[in-house]
Structures are given as structure tokens and as C-alpha cells.
Amino acid sequence: MNRPDVSIVVVNWNTRELICNCLKSIFEQAGNISYEVIVVDNGSSDDSVSEIRRRFPDVRLIANVTNKGYAAACNQGISASSGGYVLILNSDILIVDGAVEKTVGYADAHTDVALVGCQVMDDDKSIIKTCFRFASVLNLTLQAFGLSKVFKNNRFFGRERMQWWGRDTEEQVDVVTGMFMLARRCAIEEVGLMDEDYFFYGEEMDWCYRFHKAGWKVMFWPGAAIIHAGGGYQSSRKIPIKAFVQQNKSILTFFRKHRGLISCFSARLILVILYAIRYFFWTSLLFIKPVAEKSEVYRLEKQKVLAALAFCVLSIEPEKPETRFLRVVWRKTVAATEFISALLNSALLAISHKQPRRVVLYYHNIEKNQIPQFEKQIEHLSRNFRVVKPSEIKSASPNGDKVIVAITFDDAYSGVFENAVPVLKRYGVTVGIGVPTGFLGQRWPTGGLAFNEDKSVMSTEQVRELDKNGFEIFSHTVTHSKLTELEDSRLWMELTESKRMLKEIIGCDIIGICYPEGGKDKRVCFTIEPELIDDSAGDLQLGRFGVSPDESLRTFILKANGAYAVVKYLRMAKRFLLGICE
Numbered sequence: 001m002n003r004p005d006v007s008i009v010v011v012n013w014n015t016r017e018l019i020c021n022c023l024k025s026i027f028e029q030a031g032n033i034s035y036e037v038i039v040v041d042n043g044s045s046d047d048s049v050s051e052i053r054r055r056f057p058d059v060r061l062i063a064n065v066t067n068k069g070y071a072a073a074c075n076q077g078i079s080a081s082s083g084g085y086v087l088i089l090n091s092d093i094l095i096v097d098g099a100v101e102k103t104v105g106y107a108d109a110h111t112d113v114a115l116v117g118c119q120v121m122d123d124d125k126s127i128i129k130t131c132f133r134f135a136s137v138l139n140l141t142l143q144a145f146g147l148s149k150v151f152k153n154n155r156f157f158g159r160e161r162m163q164w165w166g167r168d169t170e171e172q173v174d175v176v177t178g179m180f181m182l183a184r185r186c187a188i189e190e191v192g193l194m195d196e197d198y199f200f201y202g203e204e205m206d207w208c209y210r211f212h213k214a215g216w217k218v219m220f221w222p223g224a225a226i227i228h229a230g231g232g233y234q235s236s237r238k239i240p241i242k243a244f245v246q247q248n249k250s251i252l253t254f255f256r257k258h259r260g261l262i263s264c265f266s267a268r269l270i271l272v273i274l275y276a277i278r279y280f281f282w283t284s285l286l287f288i289k290p291v292a293e294k295s296e297v298y299r300l301e302k303q304k305v306l307a308a309l310a311f312c313v314l315s316i317e318p319e320k321p322e323t324r325f326l327r328v329v330w331r332k333t334v335a336a337t338e339f340i341s342a343l344l345n346s347a348l349l350a351i352s353h354k355q356p357r358r359v360v361l362y363y364h365n366i367e368k369n370q371i372p373q374f375e376k377q378i379e380h381l382s383r384n385f386r387v388v389k390p391s392e393i394k395s396a397s398p399n400g401d402k403v404i405v406a407i408t409f410d411d412a413y414s415g416v417f418e419n420a421v422p423v424l425k426r427y428g429v430t431v432g433i434g435v436p437t438g439f440l441g442q443r444w445p446t447g448g449l450a451f452n453e454d455k456s457v458m459s460t461e462q463v464r465e466l467d468k469n470g471f472e473i474f475s476h477t478v479t480h481s482k483l484t485e486l487e488d489s490r491l492w493m494e495l496t497e498s499k500r501m502l503k504e505i506i507g508c509d510i511i512g513i514c515y516p517e518g519g520k521d522k523r524v525c526f527t528i529e530p531e532l533i534d535d536s537a538g539d540l541q542l543g544r545f546g547v548s549p550d551e552s553l554r555t556f557i558l559k560a561n562g563a564y565a566v567v568k569y570l571r572m573a574k575r576f577l578l579g580i581c582e
Contacts, residue, residue, distance in 0.1 A: 005033040006104055006182070007081030011073040012041045012091045016048040018229060019091040023056050026089075031101030036060065038080055040073040069199035070178075078193055086188065090179040094227040102224035103182045114187035114216030115208060117176025118224040119167055127167050128228055130177035131220050133160050134209055135254050137266045144274040171220050174212070178204035180226050187216050195257075200243060202250025209258055244304040245311050252312075268312055275309045306334065357403040358393050359560060361547045365413040365455055366420040370549035375423045377549065377556055381405055382427045385560060389472055390432035391511055403561055407431040411476065412440075412463065414456040421466065432512070434476030435463060437501040460505055467506040474512045475499045 008026060012019045019039070026037060040062045041049050049063045062076055078086050085104055099118055107116050120128040133139060139160040142148040151157035153164045165171070181204060191210040194203045208218050248271060255264040282302035310316040313333075314326045366374050381387050388396045390406040398404065409416050412435040424431060441459040458466075467473050475498040481490075499510040545559040 002034065004036045004083040006035045006085040006087050006100065007077075007083030008035055008037045008087045008089055008100070009074060009077030009081060010037070010039050010089045010091055011070055011077070012039055012044060012048050012052075013067060014044045014046045014048065015091045016044070016046045016051050019048060020051060020055060021229065022089070022091050022093055022095075023052070023059060025093075025095040026100070027056075027058075029095040029098055029100065031098040033101045033104055035100070036081065036083060038062065038077045040064065040077045042067040042069070042073050069196060070201075071194040071198045071203035072196045074203070075193040075196065078188065084185050086183045086185065088178060088181040088183065090228075092229045093179055094229050096225060096227055099180075099224040099226050100182075103221065106219075106221050106223060107182055107184060110217075110219065112217050113219045114184050114191075114211040114214075115176055115218045116182040117173075117218075117220050118180055118226060119222040120177065120179065121225055121227050123227065123229060125227075129161065129163060129165075129167055130179070131162065131167070131171075131173045131175060132205075133162070133174045134205060134258075135251055135267075136259065137263050137270070140251070140267050140270055144270050167220070168222050170222065172217055173220050174218065175205045175208045176218055176220055179228060181207075184216075187211060187214075190214055191216075197253050197257075198250050200246040200250070202247075202254055205250075206254055206257070209254075240300060241304050241307050242317075245307050245317055248308050248311055249317070271312045272309065275305045275312065278305045279309060357561065358396075358406075359403055359545070360390065360393060360406045360408060361545050361560060362408045362410055363416070363420070363547055363549075364410050365415040366549065367415060368419055371419050371423065373549040374420060375426075376553065377547070378423055378427050378429055380553070380557070381407075381560060382429060387429050389430045390474070391472055405560055408474070409433045411436055411480075412458045414458050414462065417458050417462045417466070421469075421471075424471075425469070430470050430472065432472040432474050433458075433463075433466060434474045435498075435502060436476045436478070436480045437498045438478040438480070463502075463505055472512075473502055473506055473510065475502055475510050 010019060010022060023037065023039070026035075037056075037058070038060045039052055041052070041064060043064050043066045049061065052059060052061055060080065062073075062080065064073065064076075068076075074088055077088075085107060087100060087103075103116050103118055107113060110116075117131060120130045122128055139148075142157055143160055147157045148160055152161070155164060158164060162173075191207075191214050195206050198206060211218055251271075252264060252268060255267045259267075279302065282298055282305060310330050314330055316326050316330055384402070385405045386396065386399045386402045387405050387407070390408055393404065393406040396404050407429065409420070409431060412433050416433065436457065439457040440463070441457065443456050463473060475495075477494045478498045478501070479494065481494060502510050547556055547559055
């Protein structure tokens with residue numbers, strides 16, 4: 001049997017549809033070269049193996065029982081191959097315009113090149129800027145503290161990712177991306193296979209470094225192009241925390257192997273400082289925005305950073321039972337860190353508040369089983385804060401150094417009338433209740449806009465009774481629409497009709513409205529997103545903190561003390577840190 005020109009090795013883990021599309025593109029775009037295709041499956045559980053066997057019988061399939069890691073799987077494929085070149089290909093790559101044949105042709109004409117990478121495009125055919133420099137203490141510092149993002153087009157600060165380079169010219173580079181690497185067989189035989197210490201990420205940087213040390217060139221050539229389907233990195237998205245830890249492990253492995261102990265220690269220290277800062281940031285942001293639309297995203301980022309800290313400090317990896325003792329130590333460390341974070345947040349509050357603090361807290365529903373914890377929160381507010389009606393929040397005079405607090409409830413759930421109101425009466429606390437007039441006495445429709453869908457709204461009689469007992473009734477629109485997204489005519493209807501309906505019910509004007517995300521009112525206005533007080537044009541706009549009986553008393557107290565006062569600093573940090581969390 002003749003030796004094929006190229007052996008194409010594709011590693012798969014739970015990307016059945018993607019790898020089938022990838023294999024289809026290989027066979028359609030192979031051109032006039034001879035080739036073999038080897039797929040190494042790393043213990044997929046999505047029927048990838050059976051689907052590949054059914055649809056692509058000419059593919060040589062190596063089916064691992066467990067996930068051996070990306071580098072180990074690549075080595076299996078390379079060892080089973082016989083081509084003059086080996087093409088390492090990710091399962092989410094689509095070959096277009098004869099890219100494999102073109103790249104082999106380039107390598108044939110450049111015999112001093114060990115590895116060739118080509119141009120990578122997104123689904124919309126925009127160029128993805130692949131290729132980067134080897135990890136170093138300088139590059140890691142610039143990247144970790146955002147300088148490579150802020151000055152990404154500067155040749156010094158943006159040195160690692162080379163953002164100034166449009167990937168439209170042939171260049172000798174440090175590292176080509178591992179999603180498409182054409183390697184010369186004789187060069188592999190000289191430097192060896194991939195290092196299996198790299199489970200996921202970093203293997204291409206280590207391999208390229210070894211080729212450079214052996215005197216071979218690593219080249220980027222834009223004469224061929226591929227498509228990174230679906231935004232790429234589909235496998236790592238399935239295990240975001242574990243993948244993030246592996247990224248950091250790979251960086252430190254490279255430093256340990258190729259940069260020496262001092263550089264490795266410096267890199268670990270940089271990462272610890274970076275993730276400690278990010279951890280404090282995400283913890284603070286979750287205090288500020290506990291019910292925001294992206295709270296799950298924030299929570300995941302916090303978990304990723306915490307897992308990375310665990311590895312960088314104590315070498316703890318997710319799902320490693322042999323580190324049980326270290327896990328106990330780590331849990332104690334996390335508890336202490338949470339406490340320190342709370343103290344730092346409190347210190348920020350104390351520094352930022354020179355004027356009397358005015359804070360609005362809002363609840364949604366109160367379930368029967370939440371009554372004891374809800375009562376603890378109300379009792380704490382009554383004893384330690386000055387609790388006023390929402391309409392008085394702007395004009396209330398300070399009482400010593402006590403924080404001035406008002407409470408509102410959104411959506412007028414019947415559970416509030418049944419479970420919260422008796423507690424509020426017992427402690428003499430008057431709150432405001434936002435009533436969505438289009439749902440009085442009804443249940444929220446399936447797929448509706450409410451936070452708790454399968455709940456009932458108060459009846460007209462219950463609203464009247466609350467008004468008679470001194471509770472403040474606020475409009476909450478008719479349909480619970482987001483006012484900032486409505487046309488002017490519809491917006492005017494929501495603002496006026498909801499107030500008119502409530503005026504007929506309680507017999508007096510409605511003094512304010514609790515907006516579903518944004519806007520102002522002539523008397524009292526509250527918004528769901530936490531904001532600093534905006535007292536321009538005589539209007540009052542207060543950001544509210546979402547609170548719940550299920551959260552810890554510490555978190556509740558932080559919010560009641562006015563944590564929104566530091567939100568502007570967190571927003572500045574968010575814009576900066578989000579850019580370097582990628």
C-alpha cells in the first residue's frame with residue numbers, strides 16, 4: 001500500500017454533529033492528494049462513535065473508553081498514522097476551498113518548516129486572529145492585568161496575541177493554533193510526540209517550542225483558510241470550570257518545563273493575585289446584582305475563578321478525590337475569604353457614604369416556609385435602621401447614623417398578602433406594593449413576564465384592604481412590559497392606564513410607579529437595576545436591591561447598608577476585568 005501524502009487526525013469528545021460536518025468537509029475538499037482520516041474518540045457519551053461508523057466507514061476510528069486528554073488522543077492518532085504529513089484538526093473545523101491540499105503544497109515547497117497553520121475564519125467569514133507568542137513572565141503580566149487588552153494594537157503591550165497583525169501575510173511565528181496544524185513526519189520523529197502532561201490546552205505551545213529549539217520553523221500561511229464552526233471551543237464549553245483550571249495548569253506546566261523554577265513561581269504568583277482580584281470583583285458584583293439577568297453568568301465566573309485559585313494555591317483540581325485533605329483546607333480558606341470580602345465591601349460603603357444613606361429594598365413573593373427568615377430580616381431592619389414609607393425616602397430626616405430604608409414588593413403576589421403583611425403589621429413597617437393591573441386576581445400566564453410564573457396576583461379587594469391599612473400602592477404597569485423597549489404611544493398607555501385603574505380601586509391618586517426596568521416618574525420612581533441616586537430635574541430615581549428571605553443575613557445587611565453606592569466603581573472594574581476574563 002502506498003504511503004498517503006497526509007494523515008488527518010481528528011480528536012472528538014461529545015461533538016457528534018460537529019465532527020460529522022467536519023468529516024464531510026474533509027472528504028468533499030480533499031482535492032488531488034492522497035490521505036487517510038483517523039478519528040480518536042475520547043469516551044464520548046453522545047453516540048458519536050456509532051454515528052461516525054455508520055456515516056463514514058472509510059474513517060479509521062479509535063474509540064477510547066475514557067477521556068485520555070487531548071494530547072494523548074492526538075498521540076494515539078499520530079502513532080497509528082503513516083502519512084508524510086500529519087494534520088491535527090479540531091472536530092469543530094470545516095475544510096473549505098481545498099485547504100488541506102493547498103497547505104500540503106506549501107509545506108512541500110518549504111522543507112525547513114515543521115508546522116504550518118492557515119487562516120481561520122468564523123461562521124460569517126470574518127478572520128479569527130490565531131497564532132500567539134510563547135508564554136513568559138512579561139507576556140503573562142501584560143495579559144493578566146489587562147494591558148494587552150487596553151493597548152492591544154501596541155507591539156509591546158499587545159505582544160502575546162499580536163493583534164496589530166491582520167493575519168493576511170505569511171509570517172514565522174512562535175505558536176500556530178492547535179485547531180489546524182500540519183506537521184512534517186520527519187520533524188515529529190526528531191522532537192517526539194505531544195507532551196501528555198497537557199490534558200487540555202497548551203500542548204500546541206509546548207510542541208511548537210520543541211520544534212523551535214530543534215531548529216525547525218513554525219509558519220502561518222494565509223493562502224489556505226478553514227472555518228471554526230459555531231464559535232469554536234464546543235467541548236470546553238461543556239465543562240467550563242474544569243477547562244478553565246486546565247488552561248491555568250497548562251500555563252504553569254509550560255513554565256515549569258521550559259522557563260525554570262523562578263519563572264514558574266512568578267507566574268503562579270501573578271495568577272494568584274489576578275484571581276484574588278477577580279474573586280473579590282465577582283463576589284461584590286453578586287452582592288450588587290443578585291437577581292440581574294446575568295447573575296448566573298457572574299456566578300459561573302466566580303466559580304471558575306475560585307477553582308483556578310484552588311489550583312494555583314494548593315494544586316487542587318476539580319473531580320480529584322485524592323486531594324480530600326486539601327479540599328477541607330480550601331473550604332476553610334474560602335470561608336475566610338468570603339468574610340474578608342464582606343469586610344472590604346463594608347469598608348467601601350463606609351468610605352463612600354458621607355451623606356445619610358437612603359436605600360430601597362425590594363422583594364417579590366414570600367412563601368409560607370420563608371416566613372421565619374423574612375421575620376428575622378424585618379426585625380433586624382426595625383431595630384437597626386430607620387424604616388420609612390417609600391414615598392418618604394427622599395424627604396426623611398436622618399436619625400443619628402442610621403440608614404434610611406424603604407421596602408417595596410413587586411408584582412403584588414397573593415403570597416405577600418397572606419405571608420408577608422402579618423409580619424409587617426407586627427413590626428409596624430409600611431411598604432410599597434407595585435401592582436400590575438392587568439393581572440389582578442389572576443395567575444401569571446405560562447411563559448409570561450413574571451419572575452415567578454405559577455403564582456397568583458392579589459385580588460382587587462386585597463389591594464383595597466392594604467390601602468386602608470396604610471400600605472402604599474404603586475402602579476406596576478398594565479402588562480408588565482419593559483417600558484424602555486416600548487414605543488411612545490404604548491409607553492404612555494402603560495403609565496396612564498395603570499394609574500387610572502388603581503385610582504378607581506383605592507379612590508386616590510397613585511403617587512409612584514415601580515418600573516419594569518427603567519424610567520422616571522414625577523413623584524417617586526424605583527428601578528430594578530441598582531443605580532446611584534439621580535435627583536436631576538426634581539425627580540427621584542433610586543436603584544433598588546433585590547432581596548430574598550433565602551439569602552444569608554450577612555448579604556441582606558450589606559444590601560440594606562447601601563451597597564449600591566459602590567456600583568459605579570464595580571462597573572468600572574467590570575468593563576476592565578471582563579475584557580481580560582476571556
